[in-house]
Amino acid sequence: MKPPPLPLEEAQARLLALATPLPIERVDVDSALGRYLAEPVGARRTHPATDLSAMDGYAVAAGDMAGPWQVIGESAAGHPFAGEVRRGGAARISTGAVMPAGASAVILQEDIAREGDRITLTGEAPIPADKHIRRSGLDFALGTEVLTAGLHIGPAQAALAISAGHSHVAVRRRPRIVVLDSGDELAVDLESCAPHQVPASNGVMLSAMARALSCDVERVGPVPDSMEAMAEALDRAAEADVVVTSGGASVGDHDLVRPALLAWGAELDFWRVAIKPGKPILVATRGKQIILGLPGNPVSSHVTAYLFLLPLLRALLGAAQPLPRRIRTRLAAPMRAGGARREFLRAVWDGESVTPQAIQDSGAIAPLAASNALIDRAAHEPAGETGDTVTAYLLENGGIA
Ligand SMILES: Nc1nc2c(c(=O)[nH]1)N[C@H]1C(S)=C(S)[C@@H](COP(=O)(O)OP(=O)(O)OC[C@H]3O[C@@H](n4cnc5c(N)ncnc54)[C@H](O)[C@@H]3O)O[C@H]1N2
Ligand code: MOO
DSSP, X not given: OOOOOBOHHHHHHXXXXXXXXXXXXXXXXXXXXTSBBSSOEEOSSOBSSSOEESSSEEEEETTOOSOXXXXXXXXXXXXOOOSBOOTTEEEEEOTTOBOOBTEEEEEEXXXXXXXXXXXXXXXXXXXXXXXXXXXXXXXXXXXXXXXXXXXXXXXXXXXXXXXXXXXXXXXXXXXXXXXEEEOTTEESOGGGOOTTOEEOOHHHHXXXXXXXXXXXXXXXXXXXXXXXXXXXXXXXXXXXXXXXXESOOSSSTTOOHHHHHHHTTOEEEEXXXXXXXXXXXXXXXXXXXXXXXXXXXXXXXXXXXXXXXXXXXXXXXXXXOOSXXXXXXXXXXXXXXXXXXXXXXXXXXXXXXEEEOSOOOXXXXXHHHTXXXXXXXXXXOOOBOTTOEEEEEEOTTTTOO
């Protein structure tokens, strides 16, 4: 008797429990982009390190806001004014330049008339007087924890690490993934793809999903439906952290993934999850290696990669939040009632509401490619009306902000 399919959350928790974050390495911030911080980042400097002007204009002394003034020097970005600003004096100042000693206000150049070195106020003096000054430490002070461990390193986080004085950060090494697709019907040469064949598209799709998460991916296959060919293909995955197979996961006579994995020395953790598409997904281990057997139907492969593979890779990379986040949104069109399995419906989210695709076949790639969201519909959920609130996952950024 085979055990019943696992509920999704239980299956995800079991998979993530197998994932120990990979060893830490220190890399330059450029190379860390797309990965997750393995250690918090503390500021090695105060930013700004000193008071700076936020605008182009003239720096004057406190309480000396009426003018006229004599321009006694200039503070340009990267070239501070060495002198001191006293009553009646002003220093020309540019955006990002250091406030000179004695100066405590910046008057915008649009509010000033200049004749030679004499300037007068033609517009408004700033209120409060220090309005255009960026104070030392406004952004962060020396010693502050500016980035927490487990955070995704995107462009802004990279800029912050650099501003905080870190040219290198601690991240987990890139996971090594082998993507292996299988099936006698799979064609690589698209020019000679006969009607009994199918273009092998899952390998490209699954590799692309893994590569978007800073993984080193090798593709093996398509592998023919024979135990010998599977054994040979799996041997090429001996060094992989994660082996992803696609196809052959179901119950057919030619579905060889499970027996081939067992013969390779893998131990089955679970097989089958109560979701549609993607029910026949399997998870196994072989020593430290984690094996994800995804169903061959292209949409099933995509959805299970989204719900299982990407969270697993994020966990190996040390992400604080490996699972995709849900959004609550409204139906822009009616939704059919749920069936026996919880279903992830391909859908289009326009920023306000979501429309399920008319065709939900797990072999239909066109509606998948036209979708940017998955609606999470419970088993036996009643039909939905336009305007009803539903839960959805956004596909475009892997569901993670
Ligand atoms: N009697 C039953 N039959 C099936 C069941 C079941 O419970 N009882 N489950 C169905 C479900 S659900 C799914 S999902 C599929 C999964 O099957 P497999 O993982 O064994 O996948 P295959 O049979 O190898 O292929 C299914 C389908 O996908 C195409 N495919 C496979 N690999 C690729 C690839 N790399 N690129 C593009 N397309 C691919 C393949 O040609 C098939 O059309 O089983 C159901 N059957
Ligand atoms: O679960 Mo299968 O993935 O429904 O087509």
